[in-house]
Amino acid sequence: MNWKTFFALLSRDAHVARRNFITLVLQTFLQPMMFVFIFGRVMVSSGYMPAIYKSLLLPGIMAISMIFTGVWAVAMPLVSEFQFTHEIEDRLLAPIENSWLAIEKVFFGAAQAVVAGLAVIPAAWLLLRPVELNLTAPAMFIAITILVALLSACGGLALGCSIDQTKIGLMFSLVLTPMIFFGCTYYPWNALANFPILQKIVLVNPLVYASEGLRGSLVPQFPHLPIIAVLLGLLVFDVLFLLLGLRQFRKKAVG
Amino acid sequence: MNTMLAGIRTRDLRKVYSSPPPRAAGGGFAARRKSKKQPAREIVALDGLSLDVQPGEIFGLLGPNGAGKSTTVGILTTRVRPTGGQAWIGDYDVWGQQVEVKRLIGVVGQRPNLDFTLTAREILLFHGAYFGIDSQTRSTRAAELLDRFKLTDRADQLARGFSGGMMQRLSIARAMMHDPQVLFLDEPSAGLDPQTRLLLWEILREYNQSGKTILLTTHNMEEADALCQRLAIIDHGRNIALGTPAELKASVPGGFLLRLRFGRHSPELFERLNLLAGVREVRADGDGDNKADVYADRGGPLVSEIANLAAGCAVELSDVHISEPSLENLFLHHTGRSLRE
Numbered sequence: 384m385n386w387k388t389f390f391a392l393l394s395r396d397a398h399v400a401r402r403n404f405i406t407l408v409l410q411t412f413l414q415p416m417m418f419v420f421i422f423g424r425v426m427v428s429s430g431y432m433p434a435i436y437k438s439l440l441l442p443g444i445m446a447i448s449m450i451f452t453g454v455w456a457v458a459m460p461l462v463s464e465f466q467f468t469h470e471i472e473d474r475l476l477a478p479i480e481n482s483w484l485a486i487e488k489v490f491f492g493a494a495q496a497v498v499a500g501l502a503v504i505p506a507a508w509l510l511l512r513p514v515e516l517n518l519t520a521p522a523m524f525i526a527i528t529i530l531v532a533l534l535s536a537c538g539g540l541a542l543g544c545s546i547d548q549t550k551i552g553l554m555f556s557l558v559l560t561p562m563i564f565f566g567c568t569y570y571p572w573n574a575l576a577n578f579p580i581l582q583k584i585v586l587v588n589p590l591v592y593a594s595e596g597l598r599g600s601l602v603p604q605f606p607h608l609p610i611i612a613v614l615l616g617l618l619v620f621d622v623l624f625l626l627l628g629l630r631q632f633r634k635k636a637v638g
Numbered sequence: 639m640n641t642m643l644a645g646i647r648t649r650d651l652r653k654v655y656s657s658p659p660p661r662a663a664g665g666g667f668a669a670r671r672k673s674k675k676q677p678a679r680e681i682v683a684l685d686g687l688s689l690d691v692q693p694g695e696i697f698g699l700l701g702p703n704g705a706g707k708s709t710t711v712g713i714l715t716t717r718v719r720p721t722g723g724q725a726w727i728g729d730y731d732v733w734g735q736q737v738e739v740k741r742l743i744g745v746v747g748q749r750p751n752l753d754f755t756l757t758a759r760e761i762l763l764f765h766g767a768y769f770g771i772d773s774q775t776r777s778t779r780a781a782e783l784l785d786r787f788k789l790t791d792r793a794d795q796l797a798r799g800f801s802g803g804m805m806q807r808l809s810i811a812r813a814m815m816h817d818p819q820v821l822f823l824d825e826p827s828a829g830l831d832p833q834t835r836l837l838l839w840e841i842l843r844e845y846n847q848s849g850k851t852i853l854l855t856t857h858n859m860e861e862a863d864a865l866c867q868r869l870a871i872i873d874h875g876r877n878i879a880l881g882t883p884a885e886l887k888a889s890v891p892g893g894f895l896l897r898l899r900f901g902r903h904s905p906e907l908f909e910r911l912n913l914l915a916g917v918r919e920v921r922a923d924g925d926g927d928n929k930a931d932v933y934a935d936r937g938g939p940l941v942s943e944i945a946n947l948a949a950g951c952a953v954e955l956s957d958v959h960i961s962e963p964s965l966e967n968l969f970l971h972h973t974g975r976s977l978r979e
Contacts, residue, residue, distance in 0.1 A: 385737070391767035398764075399755045469751035473761075473812065476715065477768035478741040638655075638718040 388479040392487045395474075400456075400495070410455065411499045415448045416506060422569070423511040437511045439605055441504070442597035443568035446531060448503045450566075450590055453496035453535020454542060454559065457488050461543030462551060465635050475636055485540055485632040489625065492536030493529070500528055516601055523610065524600040530617035531593040537621055538589070540628030544635050566590030571598060573606040589624075592616035643693035644728030644742050644819040645851055646714060652722035653684040653709050653875070683709040685875035686723070691853055691868075693728075693819075696846050698866030699855040700965065702975070706875035707855035708748055711824050714853070715745045727820055741769070744818035748825050750805040754798040758789055758808050761797055762815050769816035783811040786841060802829045810838065814845065821845065823854040827861055839865055859965045871969055878972045883965060890971050891918035892935040893963035898944065901954030903927040910947050916940060933971070937962060 400407060423440055426432040464471035474484055508514055518524060546554050565585045567575075572595050575582035585591050596613035598605055607613075657679055684706045691697040699707045712718030714725055716736045725732040727739045753761050762780035771779070784793045787807040792800065797808060806829055813821060823842075827835045842865060846852050856862050862869055863883045871879040871886070879886055887893065900907065911920045911932060917940070919933040934940055937960045948955040961967055969975075 385770070387770040388768050391764065391770075394767070395753075395756075395764045398760070402755060468754055469747075469749070470753045470755075472717075472747060472751040473753060473765060474768065475717065476740055476743070476745055478737050478770075479768075480737060637716075638712060 384483070385479045388477050389483060389487055392474060392477065392479075392484060393491055396487070396491045400491075407495075411448060411452050412503070412506060414451075415444045415503055416510065418447075419444055419507045419510050423507070438515045438602050439571065439598070440569065441507050441511065441514055441516070442601045443570075443594045444507055445500050445503045445601075446566070446590060446594035446597050447563055447568050449496040449500040449528075449531050450535045450538070450562075450593060451559070452499035453492045453532055454539040456495045457492035457536050457539030458543030458546070458554075459551075461488065461540070461632075461635075462546060462548055465544070466548040481633060481636045482629055484636075485544075485629055489533070489536040489540055489628070492539050493532040496532035496535045497528060500532065515604070517603055518601060519603060520600060524597075527593075527596040527600050527613065527617070530614070530621060531596065533621045534589055534593060534617055534624065537624035537628055541624045541631060544628060544631035562588055562590045566594055567598075568594045571595070571606050572608055586616075589616070589620040592620070643849055643851075645693040645695070646689065646691035646697070646725075646727055646820060646853060648687055648689045648710070648714070648723065648725040650723035651684050651687040651710065651713060651720055651725060653682075653706070653713065653718065654721045655681045655683055683875055684713075684720075684723075687872065687875060687877055688723075689870060689877065691851060693851055694846070694849045696842065696852045696854070696865055696867050698862045698869040699853065699872055700857065700859075700862050700869050700969070701855075701872040702857055702969075705872045707872060708824055709875075710872075711745075711822050711853070711855060715743055715822055716740060742819045744813035744816065744821045746806075746809050746813045746821075746823040746826055748828070750802070750809055752797040752800075752805055752808060752812075754796065756797065757794050758797055758800070759784065759793040761808060761812055765812050765815045771816060779815060779817075783814060787811045788837070803831060803834055806830055807834065807838075810841075818850070820851045820853070823852070825855055825857070827856070827858065835861075862965055869965070871965075871972060873969075873973045873975075879968065886965060886968050887963045890963065890968045891933040892916065893967070894934050894937040894940075895961045895967040895970065896932040896934060896937065896940060896944070897923070897957075897959040897961075898930045898932060898955065899957035900928045900930070900948060901956055904951050904953045907948060907951040907953050910951070911944065914940065914943055914947070931970070933967075 419440065422432065423437045427434055427437060475481060542554060542558070566588050567585065568590065572582070572591060575585065592608070592613050595608040596610070596617060599607035599610050599613060687706065687710060699710060701707050709718055713720045714727065714732055716732060716739055720733065727742050730738045730742070732739050753764070756764065759780055762783060763776050766776035766779065784790045787810065789804065789808060789811070792804065797805065800808065810823070810826060827838055830838060842852055854865070866883060868880070868882055869886060870877050879889070881889070908920055908922065908930060911917060911930065916936045917932055917934045921931045923929040923931045941958055945955050
C-alpha cells in the first residue's frame with residue numbers, strides 16, 4: 384500500500400473542500416437549520432408541538448445532515464468526474480490501486496460527515512435550547528457516529544458510481560427524500576407502531592439505524608431500537624454499500 | 639524516480655467492446671461486426687495488434703479515426719481492459735502489475751481532463767505529490783515546466799478558464815511532471831496552433847534525448863514524419879505497416895501518386911497507362927471506374943504523357959492531383975482509403 388499517494392489524494396480533496404468552504408457550509412447546514420427553526424422553535428413556541436419534541440428532533444437532524452453530507456461529498460464529484468469533466472483520470476493514473484482511490488473518497492466523505500454531524504449539535508442546540516441531551520455512553524456515541532459517517536460515504540460511492548448524470552434529480556427525489564421521510568428522523572421508530580407493515584418495511588432503510596442509533600446514544604430517554612440491532616444494521620449496510628460501491632467504481636474506472 | 643529504461647510490447651492485443659467504447663479509449667469507432675452470429679453491438683477495436691517499441695524510441699501510431707489508436711493507448715496505460723493478448727511496459731505486465739506500470743508512464747489523453755478546481759501550478763504540484771515527489775523538487779519542477787510550456791503568467795489561475803491550447807499544454811506538462819520513462823500522447827497537437835506545435839515537437843525531442851520512450855498517436859502525416867523514429871500504421875485494429883518514415887515512404891511503389899479522373903471509363907487507356915515509363919502500378923479507384931490512382935517514380939513530367947494517351951483514346955482527362963512521396967500515399971496504398979476520409 385502506497386501511503387504517500389493516499390495522503391496526496393486526501394490532501395487534494397481537502398484543498399478542494401477548503402476552496403469550496405462557503406458553499407459546503409451552506410449546503411450542509413441550511414436545510415437542517417431551517418427545519419430545526421420551524422419545527423423546534425416556531426411550532427413549539429406556538430404550542431402546536433410539545434417542548435419535548437425538540438430533544439427528539441435533534442438526533443434525527445444530525446442523522447440527516449451526516450447522510451446528506453457524506454452522500455453529496457462522495458457521489459456528486461464521482462458523477463461529474465466520471466461522466467462529464469473526467470478530472471478523476473489523472474488520479475486513476477496515480478501509482479496506487481484504483482480501489483484505494485475509491486477508499487480515499489469514502490474516507491474523506493466520512494470525515495466530512497462527522498464534521499457536519501458534530502457541528503449540527505451545537506448549532507441546533509443554540510436554536511433549540513434548552514434540549515435534554517444525555518450522553519451516557521460517549522464511546523457508543525462515537526462508534527455510532529463513525530458507522531453513520533461510513534454509511535453515508537459508502538452509500539455515496541455506490542450511488543455516485545451507479546447513477547447517470549442526467550438522473551441526479553431522480554436520485555434525490557426517488558432515493559434520498561423517501562429515505563429521509565421513512566428514516567425515523569423526525570419521529571422514533573416506535574411511533575410507527577400503528578402502521579405495523581410500514582414499521583417492518585422501513586427496516587430496509589439504512590437511515591433508520593442511523594437516526595435510531597444517534598437517538599439511543601444522545602437522548603436514550605426516548606424509545607429507540609436496541610443498540611445491538613442498530614450496530615448490526617449499520618455494519619451490514621456499511622459493508623454492503625462499500626462492496627457494491629467498489630465494484631461499480633472499478634467498472635467505471637476501466638473501459 | 640525510476641531510471642530503468644523501458645520499452646513497450648504488445649502481443650496479439652484484442653479489444654472487443656460490447657457497447658460503445660468508453661471515453662478512456664477516446665470513443666468514435668467505425669462499427670464493425672465480427673460475424674453475423676454475434677450481437678449487433680459488438681465492436682472490434684483491436685484485432686490482434688503486436689508492437690515492439692524500443693526503449694528510448696519515439697514511436698508513432700498512425701491511422702484514421704477509429705483505427706484503434708486510442709484503445710491501444712488506453713490498454714497500455716491501464717485504463718482499458720484488453721479482451722485478449724498481453725502488453726508490457728518495460729518488464730511489467732500492464733494488466734497484472736498496474737501500480738508498477740503507472741509509476742513508469744505519463745499520459746496525455748485525447749481530450750482535456752484537468753482538475754478544474756485547481757490552478758495550473760496546483761495541478762502540477764498535486765500530480766507530483768501523487769507520485770511521492772518531495773515538496774522542494776515538486777515546486778522547482780513545476781516552475782520549470784510552467785516556464786517551458788509558456789504558462790508562467792497564468793500559473794496561479796484556475797485551469798477552468800484556460801483556452802483549449804493552454805489546457806493541452808498544461809496536460810502535457812502534467813504528464814512530464816514525474817519524469818516518466820514512457821510518455822504516451824494521444825493526438826498531442828490536436829488543437830494547437832502551428833507555433834505551439836513546433837514548441838511541443840522541440841520539447842518532445844528534448845525529452846526523448848534523455849533516454850525516454852515516447853509513444854504518440856496522430857493522423858497528422860507531418861507530425862509523424864517530423865517526430866517519429868518508427869511508425870506503425872494501423873487500421874481496423876491491425877498493424878498494416880511498420881518501419882521508419884523513410885522506409886515506409888520507400889515502400890510505396892514509385893513514391894509518387896497521381897490521382898486521375900477521366901471523362902469516361904476506358905480499359906484500353908488503363909492498359910496503356912501501365913506501359914508508361916516510370917509507372918509502377920495503376921489502380922481503378924472509386925465509382926464508375928473513371929478514376930485511376932497511378933503510382934509512379936516521377937510526378938509532373940508524367941502528366942503531359944497521360945494527357946496525350948487519354949487524347950489518343952478519345953477520353954478527356956478532367957482532373958489530376960499529384961502527391962509527392964508521403965506517408966499519406968502509403969496509407970492510401972495499404973488501405974485504399976485516404977487518411978482524411
